[in-house]
Amino acid sequence: MNSVERMFDPAPEADDRLSNASTWESGGALWASGEQKTLTCCRVVDETHDVKSFEFRVGDGSPVRFEPGQFMTVSAQVQGQSVERCYTISSPPTRPYLLSITVKRVPGGTMSNWLHDNMKPGSELRAYGPSGSFTPTAAPAAKSLYLSAGSGVTPLMSMTRASIDLGLDRDIVFVHSARTPADIVFRKELQRLTELSPRLRTFFVCEGVGDEGGWSGPTGRLSLRLLSEWVPDYIEREVFTCGPAGYMNAARGLLREGGHNPARYHQESFDISAGVAPEPAAPANDAPQATFSVKLSRSSRTFTVNAADTVLSAARKAGVAIPSSCSQGICGTCKTKVLEGTVDMNHNGGIREREVQKGFRLLCCSRPTSDLVLEL
Structure with a gap:
């Protein structure tokens, strides 16, 4: 028995604390996804030549609860314009006093370049509360396969860190794709974590070797042959995938080709390199549309909305500021409780059924069917 095995007391297979929502509901204060707070930068870490991690504490120093894999919408004034991404x-929710985001500098990227050039210890950044459903609680599993590319490694890193912080030796295979070995984000940490958790295995595949002439890993792209060699039991695993849209499509395709059950495949819904997307179009209907009133309970502001428009688009037309980001029912930033009235909501994964049962709706993809009162 080696030293790691002697120090590590593996949790029983039935221990599903990582995938149990109650684990993450018990620690820290609830920070609603529609509530904006100020973050103070504590530390900036160079992960690669073009990727930095920015670590923050909440302005009042309070802990924050969230689920591993969730995201935040950050807001900044860039060249006189308000930008949200x-x-x-x-970081894992097991470390609730410190929140980190890991950002790749994207050529022409407004927010990523601003963060890289301006964010430093002591700097402040506005952000909305954690949101998103790409988390382990979506699919409890005894064995997991994490597939990532580029900065898509971040939600899977949060899940991995959380699992180890909980003292769990979970059966996780983490396969990451990068351009070159120098572009592998969290490379050293992932290697260290495999020493702490014997059943965590990591594999890297790079398109080229770059300046690392001694690279002994595979080059090219992830293939079914490589996956079968590294993870012979991939069919039995719950798969979580994050990365550029093309990568996720390719990963889903090769898994399908290999006979993996699509019901056990989960991927991040928003393209982390994209900007704000257009709102979903209203259904085609030439009939006259009814008009409804919307009242905001906290501010007592009111505006009207046509039945063919989303509540968010009507609010924007009326000059009413409502937190939002993706505008297509994915990110969850505009999640709001409907106190009175009804809407027709067609979302794309940005809200959970338990939240719907509590009366919350995504305003970017909700069209009114009556007068409304919103908790805003």
Whole structure:
């Protein structure tokens, strides 16, 4: 028995604390996804030549609860314009006093370049509360396969860190794709974590070797042959995938080709490199549309909305500021409780059924069917 095995007392297979929502509901204060707070930067870490991690504490120093894999929407004034972007929280919820986002500098990227050039210890950043459903609680599993590319590693890193912080030796295979070995985000930490958790296995595949002539790993792209060699039992695993849209499509395709059950495949819904998307179009209907009133309970502001428009688009037309980001029912930033009235909501994964049961709706993809009173 080696030293790691002697120090590590593996949790029983039935221990599902990572995938149990109650684990993450018990620690820290609830920070609603529609509530904006100020973050103070504590530390900036160079992960690669073009990727930095920005670590923050909440302005009042309070702990924050969230689920591993969730994201925040950050807001900043860039060249006189308000810019909002979604970034996954790369730190685990087991460390609730410190939140980190890990950002790749994207050529021409407004927010990523601003963060890289301006964010330093002591700097402040506005952000909305954690949101998103790409978390282990979506699918409890005894064995997991994490597939990531580029900065898509961040939600899976949060899950991995959380699992180890909980003292769990979970059966996780983490396969990451990068351009070159120098572009592997969290490379050293992942290697260290495999020493702490004997059943965590990591594999890297790079498109090229770059300046690392001694690279002994595979080059090219992830293939079914490689996956079968590294993870012979991939069919039995719950798969979580995050990365550029093309990568996720390719990963889903090769798994399908290999006979993996699509019901056990989960991927991040928003493209982390994209900006704000257009709102979903209203259903085609030439009939006259009814008009309804919307009242905000906290501010007592009111505006009207046509039945063919989303509540968010009507609010914008009326000059009413409502937190939002993706505008297509994915990110959850505009999640709001409907106190009175009804809406027709067609979302894309940005809200959970238990939240719907509590009366919450995503305003970017909700069209009114009556007068409304919103908890805003």
